[in-house]
Amino acid sequence: MQNNVNIANINSKFRQDFAIIAGWIPFSGKVLDLGCGDGVLLKFLRDSMEVRGYGVEKDDANWLSCLKNGINVIQMDLEAGLSGFQDQSFDTVILSQTLQAMHHTEDILQEMLRVGKEAIVTFPNFGYWHNRIQVAVAGHMPVSEDLPYQWYDTPNVHLCTIKDFDQFCKNHNIRVLERKVITAGNEIRTLPNLRGALAMYRLKAAA
Amino acid sequence: MSDTIDKSVGVVKAQIAHFDTPIVLKSGETLPQFDLVYETYGTLNADKSNAVLVCHALSGTHHVAGKYAETDKYPGWWDNLVGTGKPLDTNKFFVIGVNNLGGCHGSSGPSSINPATGKQWGATFPVVTVEDWVQSQARLLDYLGVSQLAAVIGGSLGGMQALEWTIAFPQRVRHALVIASAPNLTAQNMAFNEVARQAIMTDPDFYEGDYYSHQTLPCRGLRIARMLWHITYLSDDVMGEKFGRKLRNDIKYSFDVEFEMESYLRYQGDKFAGEFDANTYLRMTRALDYYDPALAFGGDLGAALKSAQAKFLVVSFTSDWRFSPERSKEIVQALLDNELSVSYAEVTAAHGHDAFLMTDKHYHDILRAYLHKVEV
Numbered sequence: 001m002q003n004n005v006n007i008a009n010i011n012s013k014f015r016q017d018f019a020i021i022a023g024w025i026p027f028s029g030k031v032l033d034l035g036c037g038d039g040v041l042l043k044f045l046r047d048s049m050e051v052r053g054y055g056v057e058k059d060d061a062n063w064l065s066c067l068k069n070g071i072n073v074i075q076m077d078l079e080a081g082l083s084g085f086q087d088q089s090f091d092t093v094i095l096s097q098t099l100q101a102m103h104h105t106e107d108i109l110q111e112m113l114r115v116g117k118e119a120i121v122t123f124p125n126f127g128y129w130h131n132r133i134q135v136a137v138a139g140h141m142p143v144s145e146d147l148p149y150q151w152y153d154t155p156n157v158h159l160c161t162i163k164d165f166d167q168f169c170k171n172h173n174i175r176v177l178e179r180k181v182i183t184a185g186n187e188i189r190t191l192p193n194l195r196g197a198l199a200m201y202r203l204k205a206a207a
Numbered sequence: 208m209s210d211t212i213d214k215s216v217g218v219v220k221a222q223i224a225h226f227d228t229p230i231v232l233k234s235g236e237t238l239p240q241f242d243l244v245y246e247t248y249g250t251l252n253a254d255k256s257n258a259v260l261v262c263h264a265l266s267g268t269h270h271v272a273g274k275y276a277e278t279d280k281y282p283g284w285w286d287n288l289v290g291t292g293k294p295l296d297t298n299k300f301f302v303i304g305v306n307n308l309g310g311c312h313g314s315s316g317p318s319s320i321n322p323a324t325g326k327q328w329g330a331t332f333p334v335v336t337v338e339d340w341v342q343s344q345a346r347l348l349d350y351l352g353v354s355q356l357a358a359v360i361g362g363s364l365g366g367m368q369a370l371e372w373t374i375a376f377p378q379r380v381r382h383a384l385v386i387a388s389a390p391n392l393t394a395q396n397m398a399f400n401e402v403a404r405q406a407i408m409t410d411p412d413f414y415e416g417d418y419y420s421h422q423t424l425p426c427r428g429l430r431i432a433r434m435l436w437h438i439t440y441l442s443d444d445v446m447g448e449k450f451g452r453k454l455r456n457d458i459k460y461s462f463d464v465e466f467e468m469e470s471y472l473r474y475q476g477d478k479f480a481g482e483f484d485a486n487t488y489l490r491m492t493r494a495l496d497y498y499d500p501a502l503a504f505g506g507d508l509g510a511a512l513k514s515a516q517a518k519f520l521v522v523s524f525t526s527d528w529r530f531s532p533e534r535s536k537e538i539v540q541a542l543l544d545n546e547l548s549v550s551y552a553e554v555t556a557a558h559g560h561d562a563f564l565m566t567d568k569h570y571h572d573i574l575r576a577y578l579h580k581v582e583v
Contacts, residue, residue: 030546052546054543054549060555060569063552064569064572064573064576066550067550067573067576067577067580068576068580070580071550072548072549072550073550073551074539074549074550074551075551075552075553076536076551076553084536084539084540084543085540085543086540086543086544089543089544
């Protein structure tokens with residue numbers, strides 16, 4: 001399911017991860033973006049893919065930004081699950097760079113695959129060499145563009161590596177339809193767990 | 208936006224629209240003719256595309272904003288929302304407030320004169336429903352030359368009317384703002400209404416609803432009904448904060464007013480009993496009880512909303528236990544099932560159900576941002 005993304009319609013700064021996500025969703029599909037922040041991804045997908053999108057966001061300020069961005073946004077806490085959303089009622093459910101901040105990791109992935117025909121999950125790869133060196137050599141917790149927090153103020157509670165997540169999917173009966181790994185906007189094909197900063201997965205519940 | 212100074216709509220005047228074409232009510236009864244009292248703020252544009260209908264709740268009126276005279280102590284009941292620079296900006300919108308059928312502020316109701324008899328309707332005024340109100344409001348729009356509303360907005364029972372608008376007249380409403388509302392009442396919520404009605408109907412001065420001809424009013428009943436309503440629309444926290452266990456004076460070991468909370472409730476009860484009609488109160492609570500658009504669809508609210516086309520903003524308040532966030536989420540789910548455009552905000556607020564009438568920055572920012580996007 002490769003789609004041509006209409007970049008001409010896009011005003012926001014080009015983001016490789018957004019473009020990959022756009023390539024993984026059906027044109028004019030029904031999309032749910034969990035932890036949608038200020039709604040820029042949904043706005044991008046609406047302008048480029050004409051999706052019928054809804055965001056889910058807990059934070060008041062972000063929620064208001066979504067509204068101002070013209071995004072449909074539902075205020076709720078993802079940790080409580082997705083009750084209220086019907087089974088298989090969305091083409092794609094997206095969790096973009098939010099997984100690592102979730103307490104109920106297993107629950108949210110199960111919920112995503114219940115509500116969506118497919119799911120897209122992206123997260124900062126803790127196995128990225130830059131992170132490894134900071135711990136192993138410099139001896140401190142990694143701080144980077146993808147992991148911008150100090151250890152004491154980070155919302156991230158479940159950091160993982162690509163290898164960890166692959167194993168997680170295997171253990172939880174989740175089919176990985178596609179996986180892409182990017183660093184500074186470039187796709188990484190060799191040694192992704194070492195060289196990749198951001199991991200992106202297209203998932204489906206195993207039949 | 209923040210540079211704009213919020214301004215009141217100033218001195219306003221109520222108007223009356225008379226309707227000679229009979230209206231058949233949901234109960235099967237017919238009103239051969241009726242009056243609706245209403246107010247408008249702002250100017251209807253040339254395209255007649257900027258009208259917003261404000262639906263009132265249990266004890267609301269058509270007097271949404273402004274004052275009748277500069278010397279009035281209080282402005283209209285939702286004055287914090289309507290005016291220049293306010294969320295419902297009267298520079299952009301033509302805002303309509305209407306007193307519902309069965310009301311007691313100038314629209315046809317139990318305390319108004321039945322033209323057929325020349326006497327007050329009293330108990331003979333029919334039981335009216337949310338659906339009836341929406342039908343009669345549509346007549347008012349016809350009268351004002353408004354074929355389609357830019358938006359309909361309401362809180363609580365008013366939110367039910369906003370929801371009903373999108374079901375009954377999908378073509379006539381572009382946006383619906385459903386605030387602190389529910390798709391129907393829970394048993395507990397209806398139970399409060401029943402206690403309120405029993406308080407009124409067992410008052411010896413009620414006379415089966417014909418107290419007007421006995422030159423009396425069931426004030427005691429209405430007073431208790433209002434006290435009960437007040438308890439349920441505040442949160443435990445806000446009552447605790449406002450009154451706590453504060454005493455008026457030293458404990459007297461009596462049944463007079465001992466605690467501040469009692470004094471407040473009695474004051475509110477007395478004030479209300481002096482200015483509201485008991486028969487109207489009965490009908491308003493009944494309209495709340497009966498509203499259940501999903502009923503005709505086997506309880507499937509999504510099916511009830513199948514015809515709806517409007518875009519929605521649904522807002523609830525965390526401490527509202529009479530119209531809890533869970534009930535608003537049911538509306539949101541039904542809208543999602545129909546792939547309608549909907550945003551939902553759960554506002555953190557301490558004031559319980561009452562929060563929808565309060566000035567809260569985030570709440571008003573939400574309404575302002577949403578209404579700013581409404582095209583006229």
